[in-house]
Amino acid sequence: MKIRSAAPCSVWVRGGRHGSGPRCTNSSCKCVARSSGYWPLARNNSCAAGSLGAYNHVVPTRGDAEARSIIFFEQCVAERLVSMQFYDFRLAPSPTKVRIFLAEKNLEIPTVIVNLRKFEQQSAEFLAKVPSATLPALELDDGTVLVESHAICRYFEELHPEPNLMGEGAKEQALVLMWHDMATLEGYLGIQEVYRNGQEYFKGRALAGPQGYEQIEALVDRGRKRVEVFFDKLDRRLGESPYVALDRFTYADIAAYVYQGFAKRAVGTDPAGGRDNLTRWSEMIAARPAVNTATS
Amino acid sequence: MKIRSAAPCSVWVRGGRHGSGPRCTNSSCKCVARSSGYWPLARNNSCAAGSLGAYNHVVPTRGDAEARSIIFFEQCVAERLVSMQFYDFRLAPSPTKVRIFLAEKNLEIPTVIVNLRKFEQQSAEFLAKVPSATLPALELDDGTVLVESHAICRYFEELHPEPNLMGEGAKEQALVLMWHDMATLEGYLGIQEVYRNGQEYFKGRALAGPQGYEQIEALVDRGRKRVEVFFDKLDRRLGESPYVALDRFTYADIAAYVYQGFAKRAVGTDPAGGRDNLTRWSEMIAARPAVNTATS
Structure with missing residues (x-):
């Protein structure tokens, strides 16, 4: 299981309203500084204050930008620079709701698989983080752990309101x-x-x-x-x-x-x-x- | 049981941010015309377009305005001019959640008591309106019937966001x-x-x-x-x-x-x-x- 460390880009969006290229979004807005170690910043990288949705670090759309961005994202995960963690198990129904929700919103979240068939949810390590021993769970940048699929989906609905999935x-x-x-x-x-x-x-x-x-x-x-x-x-x-x-x-x-x-x-x-x-x-x-x- | 008819003031607020007197709020904004039959309109009666919260008919705060306003409200109910109906039973836990929620928001909703002890929720009349045979239920102006206490509370949280009760x-x-x-x-x-x-x-x-x-x-x-x-x-x-x-x-x-x-x-x-x-x-x-x- 990956261990969280203080870090930059929590949620990645492929495309979106504010640009056709992939974007990394991070409410604490430290992604730009961190990302420079991996990928030269483009001229249009910017972090605007305002609503949560505005804390976007826009990746340029030239050429193979998307591919490079994904590589960068994967490097972040490998280097444990991505702090938000989604705890998932594909065969279980509740985390599947969240996976579909994220896919509909075009979001990718660093994911840790907790194998329920091997009772990994009852391990001391997991219980220390998620005392309810249930999936899905979402660990936020500040260490808060959310459980209950509906609550986790609501979190993403608020941060990424488009497309609307919970009603207007x-x-x-x-x-x-x-x-x-x-x-x-x-x-x-x-x-x-x-x-x-x-x-x-x-x-x-x-x-x-x-x-x-x-x-x-x-x-x-x-x-x-x-x-x-x-x-x-x-x-x-x-x-x-x-x-x-x-x-x-x-x-x-x-x-x-x-x-x-x-x-x-x-x-x-x-x-x-x-x-x-x-x-x-x-x-x-x-x-x-x-x-x-x-x-x- | 009162029967819904097309009508004006759905939700009444005692006091509030925009005036210290009682107000009736109505998203379809027909309350002013209707109310004139019962109570002379004051100079500051107005209906402003905009957010739902802005459709307020402000009642003046002079003297016994609140008392008169309550009488007017009760007349509306008696004359079946109030269309929103809350179906309640005080001894049941789920409608109690909604009652507290409304009281915290300072809202009063026309209420119909459905006596669960007398199995009134299984009556043909109630089942025709609420097929789930459950309380609470909220009938909206357009005839839509909401069940499930959480959904009903969410409805009021959106219409009347202050005080916030579901998180910011x-x-x-x-x-x-x-x-x-x-x-x-x-x-x-x-x-x-x-x-x-x-x-x-x-x-x-x-x-x-x-x-x-x-x-x-x-x-x-x-x-x-x-x-x-x-x-x-x-x-x-x-x-x-x-x-x-x-x-x-x-x-x-x-x-x-x-x-x-x-x-x-x-x-x-x-x-x-x-x-x-x-x-x-x-x-x-x-x-x-x-x-x-x-x-x-």
Whole structure:
């Protein structure tokens, strides 16, 4: 596992509104000085004070700038000059939501893989950093560790508001949050009941976290029922609306899509089977380049 | 139950930054014309275009203006001229979160009581409006119905950002959301396991909503353990921080405080007992005038 050190560029954006080349963004704005050791600064490198989004170090777009910039970024990671760390495991549903969110925002974050299959989340080293023993986790430049996928996504939504994924204005934001919460509390929790109470692998660990909880067999059946009820509800909703919360793609679609994939694996049933609206929507989401990048 | 009709003043604010008298706010800005039938308009009545917060109809502060304004507001409700409706039940924990949130923001919303003890949430009339059969619910001027307490609070946070209760900037917002989600997923769900699986009253209704779910006895014990684990965690946190998420009162405190009160009633144990930090914080929250208003 890489260890954080005080450092410059936390988040990289490929392209964007303020320039077509890749940019590194850093709220503490020290990237320019640091980057000079690796790559000569271009004339248009600048750090403007103002909103968080304005702390951009613009990389010139000439020739192979993007390629060089990526090399620079990789050097930063190798040299441990990048302080923000995303703790991820590709097979787990919650970090997958964040991965899709980041890909939709065109952000790349230095990532550390914590192998849940090898119980690395229970290691002393990880627990010292993330006492909840859960993924995803995001370690910020100042050492603050965020857990809970929704909180991590909200962090990036505020820092990088484009493209908007959590709604604009009061009503949109409420609808995205409402559908996210229903998908999580009704769908995801039902899937987890089936998944963690029915498999030998989760014996004594029927709930995520550092505490042991025994399996409860009756939750497997209850979970199956909840899963059907939720995906029926989602199918009805998708008969009225092209996307889950709004008439465009949002974080609610990310959550519901990840839960649908998780249900296939964890419950052994494909929610889209026999649900036409869900099938249409699911194919549409799967075809998004960012979703493909983040889940393949 | 009152039926919504197209109408003027949705949200009333007593006092506020732009005037010390009570104000009615309405995003569609028709309140002035309507109100003239009830109360002569004052010279400083005005509707300014711009941000949502600017659509204010300022009531003069002379003499008994506040009293008259309240009478006018009550007339609006009686005449069904107020379209936004909040569906509430004072004994339930989730709507209590919204009530505290509104009181902290100094907002008054026309409210309809749905008596859960009389199963009014399962009535055909309520289900037609709120198919999830859950409280709280908020019906907007355009007929949209929001459920999920967090989504409803977010709606008001956007419309009435002062005082800030969900964090300012990326990190604060993420921390409030993180602590809210942990309190809900770890604390509240544990309490619900004890509450709904152990009482005769909830037979066949072990989960909220229109579907029937049988009780599972083993969840009572599991829930008790989860409750202890969560309130231990909260107590540790409150040893490091004066409030749950930030160094000031936020929505995360509202959620945790309501869950603590719910645990007393539902689990029969006082989480503050023997937890010094939780006791200190709990007394501090209980002493807030808005909390007192919303919970007494």
